[in-house]
Structures are given as structure tokens and as C-alpha cells.
Amino acid sequence: MARNPDTGLASSHVRLRALTTDDRExxxxxxxxxxxxxxxxxxxxxxxxxxxxxxRAAVTGEHQTWFGIEKLAPxxxxxxxxxxxxxWVGRVAELRIRxxxxxxxxxxxxxxxxxxxxxxxxxxxxxxxxxxxxxAPNTRALRMYEKLGFVVEGRLRRAWHLRGVTDDVIVxxxxxxxWQPPR
Numbered sequence: 001m002a003r004n005p006d007t008g009l010a011s012s013h014v015r016l017r018a019l020t021t022d023d024r025e026x027x028x029x030x031x032x033x034x035x036x037x038x039x040x041x042x043x044x045x046x047x048x049x050x051x052x053x054x055x056r057a058a059v060t061g062e063h064q065t066w067f068g069i070e071k072l073a074p075x076x077x078x079x080x081x082x083x084x085x086x087x088w089v090g091r092v093a094e095l096r097i098r099x100x101x102x103x104x105x106x107x108x109x110x111x112x113x114x115x116x117x118x119x120x121x122x123x124x125x126x127x128x129x130x131x132x133x134x135x136a137p138n139t140r141a142l143r144m145y146e147k148l149g150f151v152v153e154g155r156l157r158r159a160w161h162l163r164g165v166t167d168d169v170i171v172x173x174x175x176x177x178x179w180q181p182p183r
Contacts, residue, residue: 009116009119010072010116011113011115012112013071013109014071014072014109014112014113014116016068016081016116016117017067017068018059018067019055019058020068023068023077024051026100027051027080028051029100030098031051031100032045033100035102036100040098058082063086063088064082064083064086065082066081066082067117069099069110071109076101078101078104079097079099079100081095081098081117082095082096083095083096083127086125086127090128091127091128091129092127092128092129092130092131094130094132094133095118096132097117099113106140110144111147111148114148115148115182118130118148118174119181119182122179122181127176128175129173129176130173131153131173131174132150132171132172132173133169133170133171133172135162135168135169135170136155136167136168142170145172146172148174149178149179149180150172150173151178152172153172154170155171156168
């Protein structure tokens, strides 16, 4: 992992950086695209007022750390990732990611961003455990998380319903002593 002197952490193709107020409209366009939300959340249109309230909460919350994911060439915001519900005493957080730019799908940018976020969580936030939830049909995400070292810890049976389909949610986790830092 290379240090980005500006605002964040970088890999060969992406950097994580602080969110800025200039990002709000791009992020709103991502969240207002039903295809972007297809395997991560229920779609409902978000107004500018709702987006502003979310943005204020995201950047000021003391139990969460949000980053913009920016591809390096050309520099462009393609999504967000975060550690949320941070338990500072138990040293545990939940990882979330959304690549909103559909042209960036399948290019391993999400995996690089998650790798940077995991490293940030263990090295800078001193976390002991990072966990996540993924919808069972999202096999591409499951493979990506496994490549990063996450292991399946459980299955929440029929825990989500989307577009007439009810399915399971897979819970995955990664412990500090299981994590393999990048070389």
C-alpha cells in the first residue's frame, strides 16, 4: 500500500480518499440507479434533502469511517466503502462497499478498495475483527471477499427479499491474525 500525500490510501489503480461535498451529486446518481443497488439494497429514489442528511451523518459519525473510491486514471469517483458500527472497545467493525460506476464493474477495483480498507482498519484503527454481509446470490462478491481472506462465519436463512425472491445472507469475517498484509 502506498501513502497518498493528498487524502488517502492508494493501490495500483484506486485510492481511498475523504468524501467531499462535491461528491454528493455523483453519489446520489449511484444510489438512484436500481441496477447499482440490485445486489446490495432495496431501491427507492433518494432526494437531494435525503442525500444531504445521509452525507452529514456519514462524514461526522464517530462510529463510522467513509471513503470515496477514486480510480486513478483518469481520476474519477467510482463508489464508496466504509467501516461502520465501529465498536471501539471490542475493536470490531462492519465493512461495506458500493461501486456505483457500472463501467468500473469487473475491473478488480472493488477488491483493491476493500484491501485498502481492511488494511486501514487493522493498521490505523487497531481493529481485531472486520466482518461483512453479502447476499448469497452475489457469488462474484463472495469470491472477492474470500480472496481477501474473509471466511464464511454463518448464514442468515431467508434474511432478505428483493424483486420477489427471498434468499440467504452470508456473514463473513476476517481476524487481524488471519489477515495477510500486502507485500
